[in-house]
Each structure stands twice: as C-alpha cells, then as structure tokens.
Amino acid sequence: MKDSLIARLATLLLALFAAAGVLAEPLEKAAVEAALDAAYAKYKSLQEGANADYIPALAKVDSTIYGIALVTPDGTVYTKGDVESEVSIQSISKVFTMTLVMDEQGPGAIYNNMGVDATGQVFNSIVAVEQYKGAEMNPLVNAGAIAATSMVAGGSREEIWARILDYYSAFAGRELKVNREVFDSEAATNQRNQAIAQLMYAYGRIKDDPARATDIYTEQCSVNVNARDLAVMAATLANGGRNPLTGKQVMQEENVPEVLAVMATAGLYDDSGKWLYATGLPAKSGVGGGIIAVSPGRFGIAVISPPLDSAGNSVRAQKAIADISNALGGNPYEVIPQQ
Numbered sequence: 001m002k003d004s005l006i007a008r009l010a011t012l013l014l015a016l017f018a019a020a021g022v023l024a025e026p027l028e029k030a031a032v033e034a035a036l037d038a039a040y041a042k043y044k045s046l047q048e049g050a051n052a053d054y055i056p057a058l059a060k061v062d063s064t065i066y067g068i069a070l071v072t073p074d075g076t077v078y079t080k081g082d083v084e085s086e087v088s089i090q091s092i093s094k095v096f097t098m099t100l101v102m103d104e105q106g107p108g109a110i111y112n113n114m115g116v117d118a119t120g121q122v123f124n125s126i127v128a129v130e131q132y133k134g135a136e137m138n139p140l141v142n143a144g145a146i147a148a149t150s151m152v153a154g155g156s157r158e159e160i161w162a163r164i165l166d167y168y169s170a171f172a173g174r175e176l177k178v179n180r181e182v183f184d185s186e187a188a189t190n191q192r193n194q195a196i197a198q199l200m201y202a203y204g205r206i207k208d209d210p211a212r213a214t215d216i217y218t219e220q221c222s223v224n225v226n227a228r229d230l231a232v233m234a235a236t237l238a239n240g241g242r243n244p245l246t247g248k249q250v251m252q253e254e255n256v257p258e259v260l261a262v263m264a265t266a267g268l269y270d271d272s273g274k275w276l277y278a279t280g281l282p283a284k285s286g287v288g289g290g291i292i293a294v295s296p297g298r299f300g301i302a303v304i305s306p307p308l309d310s311a312g313n314s315v316r317a318q319k320a321i322a323d324i325s326n327a328l329g330g331n332p333y334e335v336i337p338q339q
C-alpha cells in the first residue's frame with residue numbers, strides 16, 4: 001500500500017518534471033569542458049573558407065579569431081579560445097529584431113507580412129522576393145529582415161534604434177555597441193539591400209520609408225559581439241526567454257517556440273536543411289563569422305570564426321557546434337525509446 005503510493009507519487013513527479021521540460025539529464029561540467037576542448041583542438045588548424053568581402057570592412061577582420069562559448073539555463077558559462085574579440089553580429093541580429101516585432105505585435109504580424117518559409121535562395125536574393133511579391137519567405141533573409149526592422153515601434157529613427165539596441169543588450173546581459181567602421185563600410189556599399197527594401201516597399205511589405213529601414217537594419221548588423229555575448233543570447237532563447245545570467249525575462253516566453261521554428265527553417269540560409277539534418281538545432285549565422293544555436297532547455301552555444309563557406313556560414317562554427325552538441329546529446333529530436 002505504502003509502496004504503491006510512493007510509486008504513484010514518483011510517477012506524478014516524473015510527469016510534472018517532463019511537462020516542465022526538466023527531465024533531460026543535466027549536463028556534466030567535465031563532459032561540457034571535454035566537448036569544447038575537443039572541438040576547439042580539432043578545427044583550430046582548419047584552413048577552409050574566407051572572410052566575407054562584399055562588405056569591405058569584414059575582409060579586414062582577423063580571420064584567426066576562434067572562440068567557443070556555451071551557457072546553460074542555470075547560468076554556467078563555459079568558454080574555450082578567444083571569447084573576448086568582437087565581430088559584427090550581422091545576420092544573427094535578424095533573430096532578435098524578429099523577436100522584438102513578435103513581442104510588440106504578436107507572432108501573426110511576422111507570419112502574415114513576410115511569412116515563415118524557407119526560400120531555398122541565397123540570403124540576399126531578389127528572385128525570392130519577386131517569386132511571391134514579398135511574401136512566402138521569412139524574417140531571416142534580408143528582404144524579410146529589413147521588413148521586420150521597418151515594423152519595430154517608435155516615432156523617430158533614434159527611438160527605434162534605442163529600442164533595438166536595448167533589446168539586444170538585454171539578451172546579451174551587457175550594453176552592446178556599434179562597430180562604426182563596419183556600419184560605415186556597409187552603409188556605403190549596401191545598394192543591393194536598398195534595392196531589396198524598395199521592392200518590399202513596392203509590394204506593400206514595408207509600409208513606409210524603405211531607406212530608413214535599410215539604414216537601421218545596416219546599423220543593427222554592425223553591433224559588436226564576442227562569442228560569450230552570443231552564447232548568452234542563445235541561452236536566453238534556450239531558457240524560455242529569460243536571461244540566465246541577469247535573471248531578466250527579456251522577451252515573451254510564449255513567442256520562443258515560433259522564434260526557434262523560424263531559426264530551424266531558415267537560420268543558415270539555403271543550407272538550413274543540411275544544418276538541421278546534422279544537428280537538429282535552431283540556429284542563426286552571420287557573415288561576421290558568428291553562429292548561435294539553441295538546444296531548448298539545455299544550452300545556448302556560440303562560435304565565432306570569420307572564414308565562411310559559399311552559403312555565408314562560418315566553416316569552423318558549423319563544425320564545432322555540431323560536434324559539441326552531438327557529444328552532449330543536444331539534438332532535441334534524439335529520444336530514448338520507452339519500454
């Protein structure tokens with residue numbers, strides 16, 4: 001009698017834990033450190049890929065920067081290599097502007113305006129815009145991202161910009177700053193993005209002032225981050241929108257699943273399918289050389305290494321994150337069969 005009561009209580013507790021998503025084994029400190037060490041060493045001398053050079057300032061960034069950071073929901077920070085050097089966040093910013101718009105207007109605003117589907121095209125494709133008149137894409141390619149920036153609330157440019165930078169900073173848990181050299185360099189060479197924004201305006205997906213939206217978007221891409229910042233941002237998403245270091249709920253918890261779904265669909269551009277196949281992780285890359293990835297409830301991870309492959313994704317970052325996550329059982333699709 002007493003035994004069966006205990007058994008029933010245990011089952012109930014397990015069900016409660018499972019519902020709360022805390023059933024996964026906690027990560028062992030030694031296992032995380034070993035995984036970071038191994039991936040760091042394995043890819044340190046890899047000589048593949050090249051810095052982005054279509055934004056002149058990015059070509060000058062030290063291509064040997066290589067840092068790995070992993071943060072767990074309890075706020076433990078693991079690092080390996082260079083986690084101090086900063087690079088521009090570039091397209092990783094798209095995740096957080098999309099999230100800001102969802103917080104302000106609900107996920108339907110993104111879904112209805114630019115969609116949440118993979119384009120199968122490069123990140124700055126004009127063909128993808130033309131195909132469905134600015135719909136049927138997503139906020140993680142340039143057209144959808146510039147449109148998302150145009151949707152951020154605020155009267156003046158200053159007000160909108162302050163809102164964006166504060167929001168990113170809350171995710172990182174420190175005050176982030178813009179890399180002026182990168183901003184000026186991209187602002188002087190972003191004619192293609194200006195054209196994309198005009199086209200989105202022509203199709204009514206950007207309601208007003210496409211030039212201003214492109215300029216703010218360019219500035220958001222120029223925010224400087226190090227690998228540790230990016231890992232904290234990723235861990236905030238892994239932790240239901242609560243920053244594990246500051247304890248602050250920085251986004252609406254109910255929007256996390258939609259944000260992660262868009263990342264899974266389109267985070268690594270036209271290579272998103274290959275990435276998901278290899279890792280199962282929602283992720284986002286930037287041409288500055290960073291990638292963030294999220295194992296929901298388990299960890300956020302980031303790697304910075306500027307040399308990119310032909311799709312615009314950091315070569316080392318992809319390899320290191322895949323190895324580390326797979327070593328730690330980070331793939332959310334990996335389940336142990338029950339009896």
Ligand code: GLN
Nearest residue numbers: 090091123221286287312
């Ligand atoms: N600022 C870059 C651009 O718009 C971002 C691209 C990227 O990181 N893939 O071209």
